[in-house]
Amino acid sequence: MAVGIIGYGTYIPRYRIRVEEIAKVWGMDAENYKRGLMLRQKSVPAPDQDVITMSVEAARKALRRAGIDGSEIGSVYIGSESHPYAVKPSGTVVAEALGATPEVHCADFEFACKAGTEAMFVGYSEVKAGTVRYALAIGADTSQGAPGDALEFSAAAGAAAYLFGAEGVAVEVLQAYSFMTDTPDFWRREHQHYPRHGGRFTGAPAYFRHATGAALRILEMTGKRPEDFRYVVFHQPNGKFPVTVAERLGFTREQYETGLLAPTLGNTYSGASPMGLAAILDEAGVGDLILMVSFGSGAGSDAFVLRTTERLLEIRDKAKRTRDQLDKNQRYIDYATYAKFRGKIRKR
Amino acid sequence: MRDVAVIGVGMIKWGERWESSLRDLFVEAALAALDDCGLDRVDALYVGSMSPGLFTGQEHIGALFADYLGLAHLPATRVESACASGGLAFRQAFLEVSSGLSEIVLAAGVEKMTDVDGAEATYVLSTAADQEYESFHGITFPGLYALIARDYMHRYGLTREQLAAVAIKNHAHGSHNPFAQFPRKIDLETVLNSPMVADPLRLMDCSPITDGAAAVVLCPLERARELGKKKPVKVLGSGQASDTMALHHREDFCYFRSTAEAAKRAFEMAKIERERVDFLEVHDCFTIAEICVLESLGFFERGKAGSAAQEGITALDGKLPVNPSGGLKSKGHPVGATGVAQIVELVHQLRGEAGERQVKGAKVGLAQNMGGTGASSVVHILEGC
Amino acid sequence: MFSAKIWRESPQRYRLEAAKCLGCGKVFFPPRLVCLGCRGREFEKRFLPWRGRVLTFTVIHTAPTPFVDMAPYCIAIVEVEEGVRLTCQLVDVDLEAVEIGMEVELEFRRIQSNQSDGVLCYGYKAVPGGGE
Numbered sequence: 111m112a113v114g115i116i117g118y119g120t121y122i123p124r125y126r127i128r129v130e131e132i133a134k135v136w137g138m139d140a141e142n143y144k145r146g147l148m149l150r151q152k153s154v155p156a157p158d159q160d161v162i163t164m165s166v167e168a169a170r171k172a173l174r175r176a177g178i179d180g181s182e183i184g185s186v187y188i189g190s191e192s193h194p195y196a197v198k199p200s201g202t203v204v205a206e207a208l209g210a211t212p213e214v215h216c217a218d219f220e221f222a223c224k225a226g227t228e229a230m231f232v233g234y235s236e237v238k239a240g241t242v243r244y245a246l247a248i249g250a251d252t253s254q255g256a257p258g259d260a261l262e263f264s265a266a267a268g269a270a271a272y273l274f275g276a277e278g279v280a281v282e283v284l285q286a287y288s289f290m291t292d293t294p295d296f297w298r299r300e301h302q303h304y305p306r307h308g309g310r311f312t313g314a315p316a317y318f319r320h321a322t323g324a325a326l327r328i329l330e331m332t333g334k335r336p337e338d339f340r341y342v343v344f345h346q347p348n349g350k351f352p353v354t355v356a357e358r359l360g361f362t363r364e365q366y367e368t369g370l371l372a373p374t375l376g377n378t379y380s381g382a383s384p385m386g387l388a389a390i391l392d393e394a395g396v397g398d399l400i401l402m403v404s405f406g407s408g409a410g411s412d413a414f415v416l417r418t419t420e421r422l423l424e425i426r427d428k429a430k431r432t433r434d435q436l437d438k439n440q441r442y443i444d445y446a447t448y449a450k451f452r453g454k455i456r457k458r
Numbered sequence: 459m460r461d462v463a464v465i466g467v468g469m470i471k472w473g474e475r476w477e478s479s480l481r482d483l484f485v486e487a488a489l490a491a492l493d494d495c496g497l498d499r500v501d502a503l504y505v506g507s508m509s510p511g512l513f514t515g516q517e518h519i520g521a522l523f524a525d526y527l528g529l530a531h532l533p534a535t536r537v538e539s540a541c542a543s544g545g546l547a548f549r550q551a552f553l554e555v556s557s558g559l560s561e562i563v564l565a566a567g568v569e570k571m572t573d574v575d576g577a578e579a580t581y582v583l584s585t586a587a588d589q590e591y592e593s594f595h596g597i598t599f600p601g602l603y604a605l606i607a608r609d610y611m612h613r614y615g616l617t618r619e620q621l622a623a624v625a626i627k628n629h630a631h632g633s634h635n636p637f638a639q640f641p642r643k644i645d646l647e648t649v650l651n652s653p654m655v656a657d658p659l660r661l662m663d664c665s666p667i668t669d670g671a672a673a674v675v676l677c678p679l680e681r682a683r684e685l686g687k688k689k690p691v692k693v694l695g696s697g698q699a700s701d702t703m704a705l706h707h708r709e710d711f712c713y714f715r716s717t718a719e720a721a722k723r724a725f726e727m728a729k730i731e732r733e734r735v736d737f738l739e740v741h742d743c744f745t746i747a748e749i750c751v752l753e754s755l756g757f758f759e760r761g762k763a764g765s766a767a768q769e770g771i772t773a774l775d776g777k778l779p780v781n782p783s784g785g786l787k788s789k790g791h792p793v794g795a796t797g798v799a800q801i802v803e804l805v806h807q808l809r810g811e812a813g814e815r816q817v818k819g820a821k822v823g824l825a826q827n828m829g830g831t832g833a834s835s836v837v838h839i840l841e842g843c
Numbered sequence: 844m845f846s847a848k849i850w851r852e853s854p855q856r857y858r859l860e861a862a863k864c865l866g867c868g869k870v871f872f873p874p875r876l877v878c879l880g881c882r883g884r885e886f887e888k889r890f891l892p893w894r895g896r897v898l899t900f901t902v903i904h905t906a907p908t909p910f911v912d913m914a915p916y917c918i919a920i921v922e923v924e925e926g927v928r929l930t931c932q933l934v935d936v937d938l939e940a941v942e943i944g945m946e947v948e949l950e951f952r953r954i955q956s957n958q959s960d961g962v963l964c965y966g967y968k969a970v971p972g973g974g975e
Contacts, residue, residue: 124935124970156934157913158952162965166951170893194963203965207857207951439971441935450912457912581907590852591873594966595931595954596903596910597918604901605920605930612899612943654915657902702879706920706928711899 113238114416115281117178117273117425119171120388121164121250122375122435125154127448129263135445136258143263148349152266152376153436154443157451160194161250164269164381166207169246171429172271173208176244176278180209183273184242186216187233189225189380192252193218196300204248215242222296223345224406225249226380230272231412234283237274245274251379256304257454264348266376270384280422281391281400283414285332289324290410297407307407313351316409321345321355324411325403332415336360340398343369343386345405347377355403368393375436380406385432387416392431394418462555462693464840465686466495466675467802472790473639475669480514480570481526487671487795488527488566495675495686501560503527503534504550506543506567507794512582514573523566540586541743543567544797545827545836548674549696552838555676556693562685566673567798579667583793586830588704600664600744602705602831604656607746609711611658614761616749618658622649623768624745625662625787631774632784634815639668639790663745668790672799682843691805694730694822695839697723705831710760714832717754721826724837730822732756735839737779737807737817739800741828742786748772751826752780755837774815782807782815797827797836808842846962856966859893859949861927862886870927893949894972895923902938909955917941921969923949933969940971948972 128151133140144150155164165188173180186205193200201216219225219232226249233245250269255261274283295316298305308316321344329335336342342365344352349372356366369386371378378385383404390400400416449455468490475483484505492498503524511517520534537547544567551565571579584593587602597605610616626646632638644662652661675686682690699719702708708715725732732755740755742748752763757778766772772780783789783803786796804823806812817823825838854860855873862874866883872891877884900919903910910916917933919941933941934952947969955964 156952158934158954158956158968160953160963162963163951163953170951203857206853207965209858439935577906577908577911580905581909584907591855592930593907594964595918595968596906596913596916597930598903598905598907600905601901601903601918605899605918608901608943609899653904654902655905657904659901704930706898706930711920 112279112282113234113274113276114279114283115272116275116278117172117176118388118391119168119175119271119429120385120432120435121167121269122432123153123155123159123267124439124441125156125451126151126440126442127154127445128442131445132263146350147263148353148373149263149376150373152264153268154448154451155252155267159267160252161188161190161192162194162200162203164267165200165204165248165250165271168250168269168271169204169208169248172246172273175425175428176273178244183208183210183214183244183246185233185236185245186210186214187219187229187246188248188250189219189221189229190251191220191222191225191379221410222407223347223379223382224404224410224412226270226384227404227412230384231286231288233272233274234286237276243275247272247274249380249384251381253377253379254304254452261305261307264377266378268375268378268381268385270381270388272384278421280419280425282417282419284417285328285415287324287328287331287413288410289320289327289413293409295407295409312407316407317347317351317405318355320409320411321403321405322359324413325359325401328413328415334399334415338399339365339401341368341390341394342366342401343383343390344403345383346370346372346386349373371436389432391422392426392433394422396420396423459556460558461679462552462676463679463682463690463843464674464693464801464805465677465682465690466491466497467805468494468673469637469799469802470671471637472668472670472792474572476572478669480510480516480519480568481522483570483669483671484523484566484568485526487568487673488564491564491673491675494688497562497675497685499529500532500562500564500675502554502563503532504537504547504563504565505534506537506547506797507569508538508540508543509582509585510570512585514570539834540829541741541793542797542827542829542834542836543794544672545800545825545838546698546797548798548801548838549698549836551676552693552696555678561681562675562677564673564675565798566671567795568671569792569794570669571667571792572669576667592704598656600656600659603744603746604659605705606711606750606831607658610746610750610764613712614764616764618650619646620764620768621663621745622646624742624748625649627767627773628742628781628785628787631782631815632788634813635784635789638784638788639666640788641784659744659746665743665786665791668792670790670792670795672795672802674798674801674805689809690843691808692841692843693838694841695724695728697721697727697837698835699723700834701832703830703833712750713760714750714754714828714835716832716835717751717826717828717837718756720835720837721755724839728839730839734822735824736820736822737782738824738826739781739783739803740826741796742781743791748780748785751828755826774817779817782812782817800825800827801838801840804840808840849962849964859891859967861889861891863889872927872929891923891927895921895947895949897933897941897943897945897947898922898928899943900933900941919969921947931968935970946972
C-alpha cells in the first residue's frame, strides 16, 4: 500500500524587505550579500502573523487539495523554532481551527530548521504504521536574526503543510531517512531573543556534512542516481548553500531551480525545504522522482525520495500556488517598519 | 399614571475638571437642581453613569452619591445604558413619580472621564459595543460611526462639507452656552483640517471627552407650583427602545430603529404630532449621528437630513432648531450626564431662560438620547406650562 | 485578558461556526439560543465561508489601548453570505485602495497580542481577495 502526500499547502506573508534596505542601516555591502548568499529579499510576517496563523492558512490549503474534512485528521505536528508560546502547543490552536479536535494526536517539534521535515517524517511513519488514517505535518517559522547579524538578511517567514494518507496519494514516499549528529553550529537558549551561531562552523561540518550524508545514503538505499530525479530540493538558509550541495552531488540547475525559493523568499527555517517541495509539486508531472533533503542545526538532515502520481494533477489547482504567493502582491517595507513589525523597537 | 413635571434643573461647567472628583461633579449638579426649585430633600435618586468603574474605579455610586448629598438613607439607584444612561435615569425617575410611588425624585447623570488617558478612554467607551464581535477587533466609537458615515455618503451622496456643517452649527449654538466645554464658533477649515480619528470622521466631527454632571428634580404636575419656585415643565411623553447590539446586524446601518420606536412611543404618550415640536436636543455624539437621528425620529425622510444643517434648517433661527445647547459636540459629552443635560436644556428653553440661544416661542421640545450605535434610545417630549 | 473569555469564543473565531435556525432558515453569527426571526430554539451548526464583500469600512487612527501600536488600521463590515455579516479588520491592503463592494478573503490572524504575559487571541481578519 502506497503511503504519501494527499494534500499540501503553503502560506507566505505579503510583506518583503530588500537586502539593500537592511544593509543600508548596518553599513554593510548589499552587493556582497546578494552575490555571496544569493539573496535579494525576504518575507516579513505582519505583526498579527505567527507560526500558528501561517500554519492554519497552509493547512487549510492542504485540506482543500486533499478534499478531506479537518475532523478526519488523526495527528497534527508542527515543526518550528519560533512557536509563539514557550509553554503551550501551537498545534492545539491549529487543530482547533481546522476542526480536528478532540480526537487527534498533537505535538510541537523543534529541531532548528529541520523541525518541519521531522514532523513530516513522523506523520508519514504514523500513517505507514497504520496508527492514524491522516497525519498533518507542518513546517513554519517567523525566525529572527539579531539586528546587524548576517542572519538578518535571510531570517524570513512562511509555512508549508503536508497531509499524509494511504488513499488518494498524490506523491508517494518511496523512502525516508534521517542523518544526525551532535554538532553545535547554531542555538538559542531560553530567554534569549535571537539565536547565536558558529559563523563558518555552520558550513562544512554542519550543513554540508549532514545534507550530503543524508542525500548519499538515501540514494544508496533506493538505488537511485542524481540523474534519475526530475527535481531536487535542499534546505535553503540562503541561495548559495543549496546550489553548492546540489552541484557537488551532481545535480543540475534544471533539477534544483524549481524548488529554490530562498533568493526571493529568504530562509523560512522549518518551512524552507517543505516550501521548496510545494513549489515543485505545483509544477511537477506524473511519475516524477523528487529528492528532498532538509537540514537542521544541532545538527541533522532528513531525506525523502518521492514520486508523483496522476492524483497530483487533480488536486494542484484547488489552492493558491507557492510561486504565486511569492511573486504577487508583495508589499515592500522599509527597515523602520520592519523593526516595528518584528518587535525590535523597545517601547518600555 | 399621573402627570409629572420638572421643577428644578442643575447644570455645571463641563470640561476637563481636574480638581473635581466623580462625587464632586454629582453633588455640585444635584445641589444646583435642588437650589433651582428651593428644595433640600428628595424621596429617591436615580443616577445615570456609563462606566464609573472603568473610568475611576468606583462602582456602587447610588449609595455614594446619596451619602455625599447628605441624604444617606435615600433609595438611590444607578442606571446604565451606555451613553443613554442619563436619559434612562430621567425616565426611571419619571416612572417613579408617575406611578405614585414617590413625590419628589432627583434624576442625575455623571461621568468623570479624564482620570484615564485618551487610549484608555477610547477603550472604555468601546465596551458599549459588542465586546466579543466588535470591540474585540479594535473598533472604536468614532470607528463605528465612521462605518455609518461611509455607508451614508455612499448611498445618499452626503458630502464632507455637509457633515462639517453639523459641527459648525452646534458650535455656533454652544458659543452661547456658558456651561459648554467648548463654547466657541468653529469654521469649515477647522473641521476639515482637524486630525483624522476614524476616516471619514475627523476630530471636529467627534464629541469630546468630558467631565460633567447634570441633575433635575421631578414631582407630580399638580404639586409643581407648590413645591417649585419656577415655571414647571410638563413631561408629555417618554419612550424607550432597543436594537441589535452589533451595528453589522442591522438591515440599515444609517437608521436607528431604537430611536424610531422610542419616538413612536413618546409621541403616542404625548398625543401630539411632530409639527407641535419646536426644537430638539439630539444625540450628536458624532456629526453623522445627528443626521441619522433626525431621520430616525421621523422629522426627515431617509437620506434627506444630510443637508439640513448646511441649509440652516436646524439652526437656532431655522425651521427646526436642533441642539440649541450646542449639542454633545460643543457642550461636551460626559456620557452618563448627557441625557440629563438634554432635559436641563429643554427646561431652560421652555421656561424661556436660555438667553442668547433661546428658541423663540418654544412651547414643546424633544430630547433624544442614545447608547452605543443606537442599541438603546430614550426619547422625551416636554412642554412648557 | 483572561483565557476563559477567549477560549469560549474560539468556535466562532477559529472556524466561523454559525447557527442556522431549523424553523425559518435564518443564519446567525455568532450562534444564538433564540432565533431573531421566528423565535425558534432549534438550530443546526454551519460554517461560514472565508470570503465576502465589504459593505462599509473605516480607517482607525485613534485606537483603543490594546490596538494602539497597529494604528492606522482598517475595519470593515463584511457580508460573507446573503444577510450574514461580521465586523473585522481588513489588513495587507493599501488603506487608500479600500472601497465599498470590494471582494475580500478571511484569514486566520492574531487579533490581540500586545499583552506580553497574556494568552494570544486569534481569529479572522479580511485581506484583499479576488486578484490574488
